[in-house]
Amino acid sequence: MSQVRVLVGTRKGAFVLTADGRRDKWEVSGPHFAGWEMYHVKGSPADPDRLYASQSSGWFGQLIQRSDDGGKTWYQPGTPPEETPAPGPPNAASNRFVYDASDETGKPLTTHQWYDGTQHPWEFKRVWHLEPALTDPETVYAGVEDAAIFRSTDGGKNWKELSGLRGHGTGPKWQPGAGGMCLHTIILDPGNPQRMWVAISAAGAFRTDDAGKTWRPINRGLYSKYIPNPTAEVGHCVHHVAMNPSRPGVLFMQKHWDVMRSDDAGDSWQEISGNLPTDFGFVIDVHAHEPETVYVVPIKSDSEHFVPDGKLRVFRSRTGGNEWEALTNGLPQRDCYVNVLRDAMAVDSLDQCGVYFGTSGGQVYASADAGDRWAPIVRDLPPVLSVEVQTLA
């Protein structure tokens, strides 16, 4: 029987939740890396036992962890504990994220806009998102704060910036959102290995069509009334972007305010907020088999980061947006004031699509029937930062 493995990153460690295809009885493993902030944990589509995790701390900085056995054991790439270190300088480059400052490609990549409008140098802070390549378990992309994208082709041992993103020209206009200036979304096109999308708070969405060498902003149609030019080429606080792999030209976006869709790979966007109670939010995801079925969790506002009216509701559109229905069965409908962060929702690919999300209150909810009914897998984890799911044969 099929299995699912849910990978949960929290403020105080990572957890691995497993169940068979019925998804009604769960085993919880963890905390892994207890006490550390685990921004993201994700498995390789090419090798489900290969997991990558972003581990960070205000005290000790950024680390990358890797598992080759589905999360049972972990090590920092390049420094397995059983390996005797080679003589010479330490070889632990797996957490070395150095912005490109080379004359050839890095020279113009100097500053971005700071909160007060002045220019500020790029400073590496942490890895928000790890995106393993679709066909090669050794290749993985990292979205970092301050915003940039890095790639490793040796299983996370060494990282190199794809500097064309910061260097394409608009970098000095990017600015941090409240959570920092983070590159939080990386989407790989399953039909075109040259194409990928990223999103940055607060800069917007960007696309490459040459495997990361050059990039361009794709924000036409976004309207952000809180910036001086609401339709500017960059400066939009995009919270998350999602795509159904069977239809890579169609993208769904949860912006700071507004839910959007694009039918031309991001060249233009249309608002699809429709009848949502509020169009502020962080997560957005797409059903595994129904590319017009979209999920969001509306949040009251950017000054009150919790769900409206004390009710935790996932909203589903089966029409690609605009018409939304509240999914409440099994979710708390009173006295609930949690948030659901941008990387904290995922879908499995079983015949009956499962949907999962984690909250700032430490609950991870699962639905084995595309959102009709929900139940908590766990209720009392630390605040959840990210949720990913693997569907295992």
Added chain:
Amino acid sequence: MIRVILPQHLRALAHAASEVTLDVEGAATLRSVLDALEARYPMLRGTIRDQVTEQRRPFLRFFACEEDLSHEPPDAALPAVVSSGAEPLLIIGAIAGG
């Protein structure tokens, strides 16, 4: 032989005991001790000093003989009792955060 006491999270990361012992070539300084520590436990690279700037992470401090050595030049000689192993060098994480 130099004795170094690590904070709990770094012990876990290095699969090491609270106190580790290191052989340091030449004069014992903060830089040479940290170099030796990172050579022995490469998984600690970047956790005590920033990978790029090599600056001490701001929430960590170095103490020995009840003295704060955090602001000493990295190439200044450590106290003789640390160099001899009579006293440990303590790496301490700030008591802060939630």
